[in-house]
Amino acid sequence: MRARSRLLLALVMPGLMLVTVAMVSTPGATPAAAMRVKPPPTEYYVAMGDSLGQAGGATAYQYGYVNLVYQHELTRYPGLQLENLSCDGASTTSVIGPSGCTYATGTQLGDAESFLRAHAGHVALVTIDIGANDVDQCADSSGIDTGCVDTGVAHITTNLPLILSGLNAAYPGLAMYGMDYYDPFLADWLSGPSGQFVATQSEADTVALNSLLTQVYTTADAATADPATLFQITNFAPTSSYMGMVLPENVALACQWTNMCDDGDFHADDAGHAQLAAAFEQVIDDVTVNQGSLPSGSVKVSYTTTLTSTGGNLPCTWSVASGSLPPGLRLHRTTGAISGKPRSSGTYSFSVQVRDTKNRTPPATQDSATGAFSITIG
Numbered sequence: 001m002r003a004r005s006r007l008l009l010a011l012v013m014p015g016l017m018l019v020t021v022a023m024v025s026t027p028g029a030t031p032a033a034a035m036r037v038k039p040p041p042t043e044y045y046v047a048m049g050d051s052l053g054q055a056g057g058a059t060a061y062q063y064g065y066v067n068l069v070y071q072h073e074l075t076r077y078p079g080l081q082l083e084n085l086s087c088d089g090a091s092t093t094s095v096i097g098p099s100g101c102t103y104a105t106g107t108q109l110g111d112a113e114s115f116l117r118a119h120a121g122h123v124a125l126v127t128i129d130i131g132a133n134d135v136d137q138c139a140d141s142s143g144i145d146t147g148c149v150d151t152g153v154a155h156i157t158t159n160l161p162l163i164l165s166g167l168n169a170a171y172p173g174l175a176m177y178g179m180d181y182y183d184p185f186l187a188d189w190l191s192g193p194s195g196q197f198v199a200t201q202s203e204a205d206t207v208a209l210n211s212l213l214t215q216v217y218t219t220a221d222a223a224t225a226d227p228a229t230l231f232q233i234t235n236f237a238p239t240s241s242y243m244g245m246v247l248p249e250n251v252a253l254a255c256q257w258t259n260m261c262d263d264g265d266f267h268a269d270d271a272g273h274a275q276l277a278a279a280f281e282q283v284i285d286d287v288t289v290n291q292g293s294l295p296s297g298s299v300k301v302s303y304t305t306t307l308t309s310t311g312g313n314l315p316c317t318w319s320v321a322s323g324s325l326p327p328g329l330r331l332h333r334t335t336g337a338i339s340g341k342p343r344s345s346g347t348y349s350f351s352v353q354v355r356d357t358k359n360r361t362p363p364a365t366q367d368s369a370t371g372a373f374s375i376t377i378g
Helices: 002-025 065-073 108-118 132-138 146-170 184-191 193-219 249-257 270-285
Strands: 043-049 080-084 123-129 176-179 223-225 240-242 245-247 265-268 303-306 317-323 329-331 337-340 346-355 368-377
Touching: 043 065, 043 108, 065 080, 065 123, 065 270, 108 123, 108 146, 123 270, 132 146, 146 176, 146 193, 176 193, 176 270, 184 193, 184 245, 184 249, 184 265, 193 223, 223 270, 240 249, 245 249, 249 270, 265 270, 317 329
Parallel strands: 043 080, 043 123, 123 176, 176 223
Antiparallel strands: 240 245, 303 337, 317 346, 329 337, 346 368
């Protein structure tokens, strides 16, 4: 039986080989290489800022908010790469000038602008946390130096717009996300009446700082992540506890989400960095219409302005949701540009809707947002 089997195999094998060769060499067959899945495009996430951007206070870099945001955004941008330019101790002054970190151009802003220009069309987003180091040295256990705070606020007021305008100039239409700050000095509440005075004063100063940061970011068409709300920095209700002590909610969260109550380190801990990441992810993932007044126009004179949005999955599409544009003007569906020659005078109020693209991975969600505007034609 074995001899006969070997004989049959010898007779059959040449035919099999011919069939195999014919299959490989058949004209029009799709090469294996052509059947490979095309890799996702390379896009970049650029992180700027201070020590929080370098995971300061976290037990490992992987638990820092920048890496958490990066890992989250990988689900939307599978080819995403991270360029982290953050520097320990950075202030708004050192971002545009000498710092303790090494940069090819000499400054953090210079390296960011250079990177953005070199990767035009391939930067998905930029996050930036800056401003805390302009004022943090103004507080200690004895109180808050208001003159020092005023100086720090002046630096932020001057420097942060320069930083954001530099980024916008290097990469027009850049998706930028700044953030406001939690208040680690609420932890002084634990030291008694004098510390409670410092905590109360610190809370008021932090609210003012965050209002300034939000205003500057909004003016530059950047969205503002809001960890201050997650940390409930204004909530002094005695509804929480820490180490067996009944505490105001904001004080307890400062103890739970920063290292301040344990060793006097104002950096966020692992849980705090998770909150920072959540605040960024909320504004990055949710599409919003950037509000602002639109320029006036004149009858029969060419008119152009562009609506912008922040967040969501690009590309976005635009439509008029209610009301009407001035006759003669139209809203471009993909660019958000309003252009044309107005045919009649008056003030025209309308609302627009922007809708993003569905997520690339499940769940395939799609977000939209509306904004109200008016245009006056003279």
